[in-house]
Amino acid sequence: MSKKIQIGWIGLGNMGNPMVKNLVKAGYDVTVYNRNPIKSNKLKETTNINIVGSAAAVVEKSDFIFTMLSDDAALKEVYHGPAGILSATSERTFIAIDMSTVSPETTKLIAEACAEKGISYLDAPVSGSVKPAEEAQLVIMVGGNEEAYEQVKPIFGALGKSSTYLGPNGSGNVAKLAINLFLGITAQGLAEAVVFADKNGIPASQLLPLINAGAVGSALTKLKSDNIINDNFSAAFALKLLAKDIRLATANGMDTPIGKSLSATLEGAVEKGLGEEDMIAVLKYLKD
Numbered sequence: 001m002s003k004k005i006q007i008g009w010i011g012l013g014n015m016g017n018p019m020v021k022n023l024v025k026a027g028y029d030v031t032v033y034n035r036n037p038i039k040s041n042k043l044k045e046t047t048n049i050n051i052v053g054s055a056a057a058v059v060e061k062s063d064f065i066f067t068m069l070s071d072d073a074a075l076k077e078v079y080h081g082p083a084g085i086l087s088a089t090s091e092r093t094f095i096a097i098d099m100s101t102v103s104p105e106t107t108k109l110i111a112e113a114c115a116e117k118g119i120s121y122l123d124a125p126v127s128g129s130v131k132p133a134e135e136a137q138l139v140i141m142v143g144g145n146e147e148a149y150e151q152v153k154p155i156f157g158a159l160g161k162s163s164t165y166l167g168p169n170g171s172g173n174v175a176k177l178a179i180n181l182f183l184g185i186t187a188q189g190l191a192e193a194v195v196f197a198d199k200n201g202i203p204a205s206q207l208l209p210l211i212n213a214g215a216v217g218s219a220l221t222k223l224k225s226d227n228i229i230n231d232n233f234s235a236a237f238a239l240k241l242l243a244k245d246i247r248l249a250t251a252n253g254m255d256t257p258i259g260k261s262l263s264a265t266l267e268g269a270v271e272k273g274l275g276e277e278d279m280i281a282v283l284k285y286l287k288d
Helices: 016-025 037-044 053-058 072-080 104-116 128-136 146-156 172-198 204-213 219-229 239-251 257-271 279-287
Strands: 005-011 028-032 064-067 094-098 120-123 139-144 160-167
Touching: 005 016, 005 053, 005 204, 016 028, 016 037, 028 037, 028 053, 028 172, 053 094, 064 219, 072 104, 094 104, 094 146, 104 120, 120 172, 139 279, 146 160, 160 172, 172 204, 172 239, 172 257, 172 279, 204 219, 204 279, 219 279, 239 257, 239 279, 257 279
Parallel strands: 005 028, 005 064, 064 094, 094 120, 139 160
Antiparallel strands: 120 139
């Protein structure tokens, strides 16, 4: 009888929480560390997980360690901090997988540090927000060692509808930044259309069904229509996180006209205090 796969998970934000639930549903044993223990304790009330007190302690119990964190700084701390993954003295062999949206440079640095300890490291960011995470319908893009990817691929199947190997470390990050650039441009375009129509007497409740029925309608326009019509900007994907991703894209060579406009809009919206709201809150910024 084969040994049951042991998964370590670090990060229980809006995305990490449902992703852990899906791993448990798929039959994996999952050990969790979260910097805020309230979140892990709350998850344990409904989901059969093990909880440990540090990232290093996850190493002792895991064949695969996943991270899903907010930004580069959080990821670096989890790996290089005093109780981080790389501080662990265990001889246990594992593969490390980061599903956060971070810079390719950060990925390459952490991958090099892991390689020095014989650890394979994959960058595997996802396309999709909370609902696709809950429904295991994420699109996963992967950079790193292809043999390691093949070992992790069945686990990805419990988290998403597809996973694609793209090349060496950083490839997944670049693909994710490109997708989020397009996402942001689409969101700003939708918001600008709504603002223009409203100024000329056509409310969003009339415009959005027309958009969604026509050639320019998309999954995103349909997903955000109710938010716009009902002035509901609770975050499925926080505006501040999209702003962070566009900053990363800019740092990696994004210098196109629409991308620059998007960057200015997002930074302005964050400065105005809209960062915690959903990305489509760019509409509120553009209205003023």
